[in-house]
Amino acid sequence: MAPFPRAFFTRRAADVAKDLIGATLLVDRVGGVIVETEAYDHEDPASHSYVGRTVRNASMFGPPGHAYVYRSYGLHWCLNFVCGAEPLGSAVLIRALEPAVGIDLMRQRRGDVGLRLLCSGPGRLTQALGVTGTLDGQPLDQPPFSVLPCAAEVPVVSGPCIGITRGTETPWRFGSAVSVFLSRRF
Numbered sequence: 001m002a003p004f005p006r007a008f009f010t011r012r013a014a015d016v017a018k019d020l021i022g023a024t025l026l027v028d029r030v031g032g033v034i035v036e037t038e039a040y041d042h043e044d045p046a047s048h049s050y051v052g053r054t055v056r057n058a059s060m061f062g063p064p065g066h067a068y069v070y071r072s073y074g075l076h077w078c079l080n081f082v083c084g085a086e087p088l089g090s091a092v093l094i095r096a097l098e099p100a101v102g103i104d105l106m107r108q109r110r111g112d113v114g115l116r117l118l119c120s121g122p123g124r125l126t127q128a129l130g131v132t133g134t135l136d137g138q139p140l141d142q143p144p145f146s147v148l149p150c151a152a153e154v155p156v157v158s159g160p161c162i163g164i165t166r167g168t169e170t171p172w173r174f175g176s177a178v179s180v181f182l183s184r185r186f
Contacts, residue, residue: 001148001149001151002148003140003141003146003147003148004023004065004140004141004147004148004149005065005141006063006064006065006139006140006141007065008065009064009065009081009082009083009084009140010064010065010083010084010085011083011084011085012039012041012083012084012090013039013040013041013083013084013090013091013092013172014039014041014172016039016081016083016092017037017038017039017092017172017174018037018039018156018158018174020034020037020081020092020094020147020174021034021035021036021037021150021154021156021174021175021176022034022035022150022151022152022153022154022176023147023148023149023150024100024146024147024148024150025094025097025129025145025146025147026101026145026146026147026148027129027130027131027135027144027145027146028129028130028143028144029101029102029146030101030102030105030106030128030129030130031097031099031100031101031102031129031146032097032098032099032100032101032119033097033098033100033176034094034096034097035096035097035098035175035176035179035181035182036094036095036096036173036174036175036176036179036181036182036183037092037093037094037095037173037174037175038092038093038095038172038173038174039090039091039092039093039172039174040080040090040091040092040093040172041084041089041090057070057089059082059136059137060080060082060088060089060090060091061088061089062082062088062137063082064082064083064084064085064088065081065082065083065139065140065141066081066082066137066138066139066140067079067080067081067082067135067136067137067138067139067140067145068080068081068082068091068136068137069126069131069132069133069135069136070133070136071133072122072123075123076122076123076126076127077123077126077127077131077132077133078093078122078123078126079093079094079122079125079126079129079131079135080092080093080094081094081140081147093122094122094125095121095122095125095173095175095182095183096119096120096121096122096125096175096179096181096182096183097119097125097128097129097181098119098176098179098181099115099118099119099128099181103115103118105130106118106119106128106129109127109128109130110124110127110128116180116181119181120181120182120183121183122183154176154177154178155176155177155178156174156175156176156177157174157175157176157177157186158171158172158173158174158175158186159171159173159186160172160173173186
């Protein structure tokens, strides 16, 4: 199956976030099925781009179809997919995966945790996949990334984003209605 073309990411963040549920994400041939995402755009007060372009969020203002990787609270890396059209500043946070490929390597990176907790949450996910700030700004349609469309339709649920204090009423958190690998139930 061919990866998503960059044009897939030129749409609204919420549309991309919803359509990524069920897609496969691999980083250096390690990963699984995306089961949870959150969308952020430049008009969202919870978005890093809301205050405008900074050194930290510069990748959000780059071309769609690239990674925006940042450190959250100085502890965990978070992986986002830049999306949207002018004005830029939109991205989709990848919150959880169902591990499928390279599970032994994920366990080496994360420790002896159950399968459900390997990639359940943005920090756990990036640790399991080996994502660091070195991937910030990298294109999603070239190695080490591979983002492949969903082979079958997945029932999707939505609700407010979690872990934020502003813009909490926007229902831009999306997840698989049937997955046990979500970071938190809807």
